Each structure stands twice: as C-alpha cells, then as structure tokens.
Amino acid sequence: MAEYNIAVIAGDGIGTEVVPEGIRALEAVGRKFDITFRWDEKDWSCERWKKTGRMMPEDALEGIAGHDAIFLGAVGWPGVPDHVSLWGLLIPIRRVFRQYINLRPVRLFEGVRSPLADRKPGDIDFMIVRENNEGEYSEIGGRLNAGTAEEVVVQESIFTRKGVDRVLRYAFDLAQSRGKKHLTSATKSNGIIHTMPFWDERFQAMAAEYPDIRTDQYHIDILTAHFVQHPDWFDVVVGSNLFGDILSDLGPAATGTIGIAPSANLNPEREHPSMFEPVHGSAPDIAGQGIANPIGQIWSGAMMLDHLGHANAARAIVTAIERLLADGGPRTRDMGGTASTREVGMALADLV
Numbered sequence: 001m002a003e004y005n006i007a008v009i010a011g012d013g014i015g016t017e018v019v020p021e022g023i024r025a026l027e028a029v030g031r032k033f034d035i036t037f038r039w040d041e042k043d044w045s046c047e048r049w050k051k052t053g054r055m056m057p058e059d060a061l062e063g064i065a066g067h068d069a070i071f072l073g074a075v076g077w078p079g080v081p082d083h084v085s086l087w088g089l090l091i092p093i094r095r096v097f098r099q100y101i102n103l104r105p106v107r108l109f110e111g112v113r114s115p116l117a118d119r120k121p122g123d124i125d126f127m128i129v130r131e132n133n134e135g136e137y138s139e140i141g142g143r144l145n146a147g148t149a150e151e152v153v154v155q156e157s158i159f160t161r162k163g164v165d166r167v168l169r170y171a172f173d174l175a176q177s178r179g180k181k182h183l184t185s186a187t188k189s190n191g192i193i194h195t196m197p198f199w200d201e202r203f204q205a206m207a208a209e210y211p212d213i214r215t216d217q218y219h220i221d222i223l224t225a226h227f228v229q230h231p232d233w234f235d236v237v238v239g240s241n242l243f244g245d246i247l248s249d250l251g252p253a254a255t256g257t258i259g260i261a262p263s264a265n266l267n268p269e270r271e272h273p274s275m276f277e278p279v280h281g282s283a284p285d286i287a288g289q290g291i292a293n294p295i296g297q298i299w300s301g302a303m304m305l306d307h308l309g310h311a312n313a314a315r316a317i318v319t320a321i322e323r324l325l326a327d328g329g330p331r332t333r334d335m336g337g338t339a340s341t342r343e344v345g346m347a348l349a350d351l352v
C-alpha cells in the first residue's frame with residue numbers, strides 16, 4: 001500500500017468549496033487502488049492575513065518541505081490586494097520549491113459545447129507549459145517620486161539561461177512523448193527586444209537537438225487569435241510566465257469553462273514537493289453559494305496522482321470526468337447545468 005502526506009491549502013472563496021470535492025475523488029480512487037492519503041490541512045489564506053498580517057506563518061514552507069505534494073484550492077479575496085495574496089503564498093511556494101514547470105492541459109470533452117462554433121472533441125487537445133519561476137513576474141524594479149507628476153515606475157523581467165533552457169527542455173521532452181511531436185513557442189521578439197530574442201535563440205538552439213519535433217513560434221498577439229480560430233493547430237505550447245498565464249486562461253475558456261482546467265506546478269527533479277491546483281481563482285462573485293465547478297480541482301488531483309507514480313489511478317479520475325460529461329451527468333451552472341459543487345463531486349466519486 002502506498003501512503004502519502006499531502007499539504008492541503010484550500011485558501012479563499014471557492015477554494016474552500018472545491019478542495020473537499022477533490023479530496024472526495026482522491027479518497028475514492030485511493031480505496032480502489034490501495035493508496036492512502038494523510039491530509040495535512042493548512043489555513044493559509046487571506047482570512048489568516050486579516051487576522052495575523054501574514055498569508056502563512058514564517059516557517060510555513062519548512063513545515064511542508066518533506067511532504068509528498070501540495071493540494072491547493074485558490075487564494076485571493078477582495079480587501080486584500082491581489083499582489084499581497086499572490087506574493088505572500090503562491091509565488092513563494094512555487095519558487096522556494098523550484099516548481100519551475102506549470103503544466104496546464106486544455107481539452108474539449110465530449111458532451112461539452114465549446115463557445116467556438118463547430119468545434120468538437122479532438123479539435124482542442126493540447127498542453128501549455130508555462131515557465132513558473134522567473135520571467136515577467138519579478139520583484140525587481142521600483143517607484144520614484146511617488147504621487148508626483150514626475151512619478152517613474154520600473155519593472156524588470158528576469159530571463160536566465162538556466163531558467164529558459166530547463167522549461168524549453170521540459171516542453172521538448174513532453175512534445176517528444178506525444179504522438180504529434182509538435183511544439184509551439186510563444187514569443188514577442190518584435191516588441192520586447194532583449195528577453196524575447198534571447199528566448200527565441202534558446203528555442204532554436206534546443207530545436208536542433210530534437211530534429212524529429214516540428215516547431216513553430218508566434219508572437220503572443222497573433223497566437224491568442226490562433227487559439228480562438230485554429231485551436232486544432234496546437235499540441236504543446238511553451239511560454240514565459242506571463243504569456244503562459246494568459247494562454248492558460250484563454251485555452252480552457254475555448255473548451256467551455258475555466259472551471260474544469262487543472263494545473264501542476266512541478267519540481268521535475270523531485271527535490272521538493274510539487275503543487276496541484278485548478279487554474280481558476282477564488283471567484284468571489286460566486287463564492288459561498290455552493291455552485292462552483294469542482295472539476296478543475298478534481299482533475300488537478302489526477303495530475304497529482306500521475307506525478308506520484310499512479311498513472312492508472314489518475315486515468316480512473318479522468319475517465320470519470322469524461323463519462324460524467326459525455327453521459328449528461330450533473331453539471332454546475334458555468335456548464336449550463338443546475339447542480340451544486342457537492343452533487344458534481346459526489347457523482348464523480350461514484351463514477352470512480
């Protein structure tokens with residue numbers, strides 16, 4: 001029997017509603033595949049910030065450094081500036097634990113209507129690989145003459161050869177492992193004239209090592225248009241922290257709802273725990289009503305199982321999601337249904 005120690009950070013808003021459904025599905029699959037989870041629940045959140053001035057305790061990360069994985073809902077709440085919640089919790093976890101890959105599958109399921117006309121299952125099925133540790137999300141910069149007419153604000157991006165090469169390497173290897181052997185790079189080397197030409201150079205240099213992979217690259221502006229008009233063109237798409245972030249909301253939106261999109265923040269060397277969370281945020285507009293879609297959280301649980309080496313158990317969860325959607329099972333309002341978060345979670349656990 002396999003046993004895992006999982007840090008659970010439900011966070012804020014709908015994070016606290018979808019995480020229990022993720023745990024329900026994982027418990028169900030655990031019973032079937034003989035996997036035991038010890039859930040170490042943490043109250044790290046905006047709620048905690050309001051009480052203590054910190055999103056998480058000072059020694060928080062040391063306390064979970066030895067855990068097998070982190071299962072996170074969402075953080076962020078009105079009244080707490082978004083940069084405080086993000087930089088007080090999510091970004092430190094991603095960076096301290098060197099989770100430099102953010103992997104985000106995008107897939108149109110059978111039984112789901114895409115907002116894009118005439119798209120059917122199979123037309124949209126690709127992976128976004130987002131750089132997760134550096135790039136445009138940087139603390140380097142500052143503000144001069146604040147509040148005056150001479151105000152100056154500078155924000156620097158950080159692109160290191162090590163950081164760029166390792167995310168590109170991961171994306172090439174992932175493309176190699178898939179049938180289409182096709183990798184697309186998101187760039188903007190016409191407007192951003194230092195970091196992006198460097199990104200393109202490293203992409204081309206690495207492409208030479210993978211002669212059987214078809215590569216292409218697009219500037220981010222036209223790439224977003226292609227995501228809408230030609231989502232069938234893509235198999236693996238690699239982008240910097242900012243571009244990957246944008247593309248991974250756009251991609252799932254094209255498959256019907258962001259509520260089903262999962263993600264894995266991976267430390268591929270496994271020297272530190274990796275973290276699994278839905279792509280969506282805390283959705284204050286629908287929080288507290290029990291109507292959030294739990295599929296993104298549940299699918300993130302499947303990605304966690306995959307990472308822990310339980311591919312069959314992971315597949316059981318994804319198959320349950322496929323069945324629920326294809327067979328007209330209960331669905332939440334964002335997918336045109338009337339079911340509650342819990343009803344969808346229970347139905348999925350039953351299917352597992």
Ligand code: NAI
Nearest residue numbers: 074075076077082259279280281282283285286292293334
């Ligand atoms: P959001 O993803 O929370 O919500 C965007 C829209 O999608 C809303 O209309 C929401 O109702 C809907 N939505 C999202 N998830 C859904 C689900 N599971 N089921 C049904 N509908 C869903 O993004 P927004 O509004 O930009 O951010 C809200 C807060 O969440 C902010 O504080 C933001 O910083 C934070 N956030 C946190 C993230 C994280 O923890 N990884 C990621 C994105 C945002």
Ligand code: MG
Nearest residue numbers: 245246249279
């Ligand atoms: Mg995002």
